[in-house]
Amino acid sequence: MRITNRLLAFLLSLGLTLGAVLVLIEIVARAVGAKPIVLDWPGLHRWASGTTWGSGFVRLIGGALAIVGLLLLVAQLKPRRPHRLRLEPVDPATDAAVTRRGLARTLRNAAIEVDGIDDAHVVVGQHHVRLRAEIRDGTAPAVDSLHQAVASAAQHRLDALRLATAPTLSVRISNGEQH
Structure with a gap:
């Protein structure tokens, strides 16, 4: 808008x-x-x-x-989609938030730090985060173990941010050629 x-x-x-x-x-x-x-x-x-x-x-x-x-x-x-997601305040006099873009970058970085992940794409909604990680051809371990590792790394970063209303995280692993 x-x-x-x-x-x-x-x-x-x-x-x-x-x-x-x-x-x-x-x-x-x-x-x-x-x-x-x-x-x-x-x-x-x-x-x-x-x-x-x-x-x-x-x-x-x-x-x-x-x-x-x-x-x-x-x-x-028409209400606008908030561009920032509020964080739980450490002090009542403090108001802090993270931008959608910042959260997406943080979760993307968490995903690509996992061995076997080549790239990741993150879409941040108000109540839902969708992360699609792409594996390298032939070098990735089993997709199930990668899915668990990426989901764990991204959820750990999401929990560390302490969002006031934590969005649900969905992770999908795909081959780099499939879109």
Whole structure:
């Protein structure tokens, strides 16, 4: 949602800036006695003077703007996924947390420290962590023992962090060629 917000803010600011530049160009053109350059504002003024608030076109535009506004409002009111997971406080005056990315790196490092694991991919949710470890071809011991070793190493790191609400950990071992 953060990327969407930034994109919408950029587009809105770009539109407002272009609108301001167009108005400035037309003001300067009017001041020097030139005809309208970019926008036929006298024609727009004549059209607006002869159009009532009850006309179909004005109602259509108003309804479309209201729908867009409601969609933006609903999007902003939707709770965001927390980017940080709270840690159990050592002191009541302390508030500490770990980022999802930091937790994912920590668990990935724990997994690749296990002999036979070539790489690991971690997805951290609010209540669940999924770790997929990839084995090296021909050099890895039995998959069951690797699964137990990776799960144990990752769970040990997860327990050491002392998260306020510890997510459940699921571990999957795969061949490096399978995705």
